Amino acid sequence: xxxxxxxxxxxxxxxxxxxxxxxxxxxxxxxxxxxxxxxxxxxxxxxxxxxxxxxxxxxxxxxxxxxxxxxxxxxxxxxxxxxxxxxxxxxxxxxxxxxxxxxxxxxxxxxxxxxxxxxxxxxxxxxxxxxxxxxxxxxxxxxxxxxxxxxxxxxxxxxxxxxxxxxxxxxxxxxxxxxxxxxxxxxxxxxxxxxxxxxxxxxxxxxxxxxxxxxxxxxxxxxxxxxxxxxxxxxxxxxxxxxxxxxxxxxxxxxxxxxxxxxxxxxxxxxxxxxxxxxxxxxxxxxxxxxxxxxxxxxxxxxxxxxxxxxxxxxxxxxxxxxxxxxxxxxxxxxxxxxxxxxxxxxxxxxxxx
Amino acid sequence: xxxxxxxxxxxxxxxxxxxxxxxxxxxxxxxxxxxxxxxxxxxxxxxxxxxxxxxxxxxxxxxxxxxxxxxxxxxxxxxxxxxxxxxxxxxxxxxxxxxxxxxxxxxxxxxxxxxxxxxxxxxxxxxxxxxxxxxxxxxxxxxxxxxxxxxxxxxxxxxxxxxxxxxxxxxxxxxxxxxxxxxxxxxxxxxxxxxxxxxxxxxxxxxxxxxxxxxxxxxxxxxxxxxxxxxxxxxxxxxxxxxxxxxxxxxxxxxxxxxxxxxxxxxxxxxxxxxxxxxxxxxxxxxxxxxxxxxxxxxxxx
Numbered sequence: 001x002x003x004x005x006x007x008x009x010x011x012x013x014x015x016x017x018x019x020x021x022x023x024x025x026x027x028x029x030x031x032x033x034x035x036x037x038x039x040x041x042x043x044x045x046x047x048x049x050x051x052x053x054x055x056x057x058x059x060x061x062x063x064x065x066x067x068x069x070x071x072x073x074x075x076x077x078x079x080x081x082x083x084x085x086x087x088x089x090x091x092x093x094x095x096x097x098x099x100x101x102x103x104x105x106x107x108x109x110x111x112x113x114x115x116x117x118x119x120x121x122x123x124x125x126x127x128x129x130x131x132x133x134x135x136x137x138x139x140x141x142x143x144x145x146x147x148x149x150x151x152x153x154x155x156x157x158x159x160x161x162x163x164x165x166x167x168x169x170x171x172x173x174x175x176x177x178x179x180x181x182x183x184x185x186x187x188x189x190x191x192x193x194x195x196x197x198x199x200x201x202x203x204x205x206x207x208x209x210x211x212x213x214x215x216x217x218x219x220x221x222x223x224x225x226x227x228x229x230x231x232x233x234x235x236x237x238x239x240x241x242x243x244x245x246x247x248x249x250x251x252x253x254x255x256x257x258x259x260x261x262x263x264x265x266x267x268x269x270x271x272x273x274x275x276x277x278x279x280x281x282x283x284x285x286x287x288x289x290x291x292x293x294x295x296x297x298x299x300x301x302x303x304x305x306x307x308x309x310x311x312x313x314x315x316x317x318x319x320x321x322x323x324x325x326x327x328x329x330x331x332x333x334x335x336x337x338x339x340x341x342x343x344x345x346x347x348x349x350x351x352x353x354x
Numbered sequence: 355x356x357x358x359x360x361x362x363x364x365x366x367x368x369x370x371x372x373x374x375x376x377x378x379x380x381x382x383x384x385x386x387x388x389x390x391x392x393x394x395x396x397x398x399x400x401x402x403x404x405x406x407x408x409x410x411x412x413x414x415x416x417x418x419x420x421x422x423x424x425x426x427x428x429x430x431x432x433x434x435x436x437x438x439x440x441x442x443x444x445x446x447x448x449x450x451x452x453x454x455x456x457x458x459x460x461x462x463x464x465x466x467x468x469x470x471x472x473x474x475x476x477x478x479x480x481x482x483x484x485x486x487x488x489x490x491x492x493x494x495x496x497x498x499x500x501x502x503x504x505x506x507x508x509x510x511x512x513x514x515x516x517x518x519x520x521x522x523x524x525x526x527x528x529x530x531x532x533x534x535x536x537x538x539x540x541x542x543x544x545x546x547x548x549x550x551x552x553x554x555x556x557x558x559x560x561x562x563x564x565x566x567x568x569x570x571x572x573x574x575x576x577x578x579x580x581x582x583x584x585x586x587x588x589x590x591x592x593x594x595x596x597x598x599x600x601x602x603x604x605x606x607x608x609x610x611x612x613x614x615x616x617x618x619x620x621x622x623x624x625x626x627x628x629x630x631x632x633x634x635x636x637x638x639x640x641x642x643x644x645x646x647x648x649x650x651x652x653x654x655x656x
Contacts, residue, residue: 004456008445015444015483190440194499197404197434198457199426352406 001200005208013212019178027170027220031227034166035159038289043069045129048092049076050083055103061137065096070132084117093119094129163234164315165288167224172282172308174220175213175251179258180275182209183350184265196352206347210255217251218244237322246314246328249335253307256342263349282308307338357382357507357538358403363412365398372398374561375412380540380554385533387552388542389650395561396542397437400511403540404434416507417538430458433500437511437542439492441499443485447476450484451498458503465502468535472498472528490521497528508532510541514548526551546647555646557653564653569646576644576652578602581622584610585634594632598625603655612648 013019047065051058066073074092077083086092097115105112116133120126186192195205221243228234236243258275265271285299286292286308292300303309310331317323317331325332358380365373373395380386388396401407403414405425414421419428441450448462451473455462466473472494479487484495493513500508510529514522526548533539533553541552549555549569556566565572583604585591592611595604600619604611619625622639629637644652 001456001459004453008442008449008453011449012442012444189443190436190438191442192440193406193436193438194434194440194454195457196406197429197432198454199429199459200457 002204002208005200005204006211009208009212023174023216023219024223026174027223028227030166030170031163031224032231035162035232038158038162038166045071045094045125045132046086046092047071047073047094047096047133048083048086049073050078050080050095050097051076052078052080052100053098053102054100057103057106058098061098065133065136068132068136070129071136080115087117087119093125094133096133159232160234160320161316163224163228163232164319165312167221167228168286168308168312168315169283169288170220170224171217171247171251171311172254172279175217176254176258176279177272177275178216179209179213179255180261180265180271181258181268183259183262184268184271187266188268202347202350202352206259206343206350209259210252210343210346213255214248214251217247221247234319236319238318238324242318242323242325242328243315245325246311246318246332246335249332249339250307250311252339253335253342256339256346257307259346260342260349263346263351282306285309286312288312307335307342310334310338355382356380357384357417358386358540359413359415360399360403361413363399363402363409363414365395365402365407365410371561373402373409376558376561376563377412378556378563378566380538382538383533383536384538385529385551385553386538386540387549387555388540388558389544389546389549389555389646390542390558391544391654394558396558397511398561399558400434400509400540400542404432404509405429406434430503431506433503433505433508435493435496435500435508435510435513437513437515439496441484441492441496444483446481446483447487447495448480450495451502454499455502460503462502465504468504468532469498469501471531490517490525493517493521493525494528497525501532505537507538508540510539512542512544514543514545522548546645546650549646557650559654565649572649573644573646576649578614578644578652579619580612580614580642580644580648581639582607582610582612582642583625583629583637583639585629585638586636587634591629591634594629594634595625598628605651605655607647607651612642612651614652 049062049065051062062073062076065071071094075083075086077086080095080097083092083095083097087095095115095117097117099112099114102112102114114137116130116137118126118130183192186195225240257278261271261274261278265274283289285295285303286306287303288308292303292309295303314323314328314331314335317328356379358378360376360378362375362377363373364371364375376395376399388399390396398407402409403416403421405421405428408422416428417431419431421428442453445453452462455465476491476495476498479491484492487495497510497513500510514525517525529539529541530551543549552569554566554568555572557564567575583591583595588606588611592604592606595601595611595613600615600617602614602616604613622641626637626639
């Protein structure tokens, strides 16, 4: 009987003019566009240099900065105060103050202090720009001692960090939203009435709803994986089996959340908005964009209770660090608990009668 | 033997009392009609008997099974056709039937005997999506799906609402065939002329059963003198007739007004004369035999 229920779900899915296209086009769009857009790589930071030294060494430093892809030198002024005006006028993001006697000090082997003032209105840009600048300066032996070691992502390529995250977002959206709309649409159409008078059991009914999303999730995974490889040349460092297993457990959990919402909703709008609320929290708190560890304690506690956090950890772990099952024990255990808990709740909250 | 028994069933939605201590019995193999206006509580009663909602108070039994505690077994032996079309519109006719056959643990071929008459009419459209069928065809398909597992009790909630007169007649013929096969059929309808086709009917109004009898006896037991009146100005006529002596009550009925009189009524000629006197033309007043609808009006105006 379960087979027929699933068959019915698939027939309905493929006869829908919109849904099959959605699960193909949506991942392709996201994977082709988003990795270029959602980037924290800082490029083209405008710099004004206040060069009080006016030496060969200082102009060589300015050339070096200008040659970097991260910076473009707007203007070289005589005083620090003039340079700050550029920041006030929004022309410049960063001021580099080279004191007089810079060349002299270096020549005599003494250290010299260079001031890097950044406009921190755009905090990320300022912070990263300042760090890059420090890197360049330390290379000139200008007395700034900075050493940055970028583990696992040596070029600090933000894309490598975000591709696994987009994969998680896509699966969360498609395998979360679609089930949220499923049962409630049967309620709206009235078909649930006819199903409820049949002897079909709750377990069978809910499982018949869940299993199609597994398959949909794997299609999405395959598309993302292929595009990540073909377009960005990015393959997971670890085993694909681990990613598959993680996706398998994660979909069960996230789709069950969708079904629970659907069980309680009276209309599509209602379930849509509730699901949207959860997806938003999931996106912002799961460590997708901002690291969970830099959140306040209470927020970390909430983050520990949301399934996508663990899924993203698995994906990033496998993609970037080549983790295997043994390294991701906690994450797999957490996802399994979520899957069982939400799966059972989805069955139990489905009421065949009022 | 009683097939369906309802004892003092009550159901409240918020502040609305949908059913007030409803009791009725339907015998095995009976075609039982539940007649009432929209919002009278017909659907609520059906949903309780079909185990879809729980009553607040009272007890029910369908073929000896309690819809509250024994709902699993009950769902295997009852067929329910909701008032609103609730099959899968994106599945074809045949897929819908096969789907419901499977969820009831049977096959189209096994269940075919009972639905053969209707299925033959649907067969030309078997590959058409259910949502693209006409109203009458949709109802026939819904009936097929409700009958596929050969239930012993069939609940039909307003199966002919919004269906053309020819399809309606066909539908009732099918119901009669089903009753002949020994199935208990409980059907609700807002159409009085359909009530006459039932073996026994119950009038339901504002959540209470007013009367439950055979259609013949309901008409026989009308026990009042009934007249029909019409004129060239029907709109004001209602109030003018009501103001005449000896009129118990008067209501509009199609292209005439019907009224019931008591002993003080001075005869149809006197009324015609009175109406002509206040400016009506084309007056006809005649004594008529009560119909089912008159009986319903009598009960509901009481």
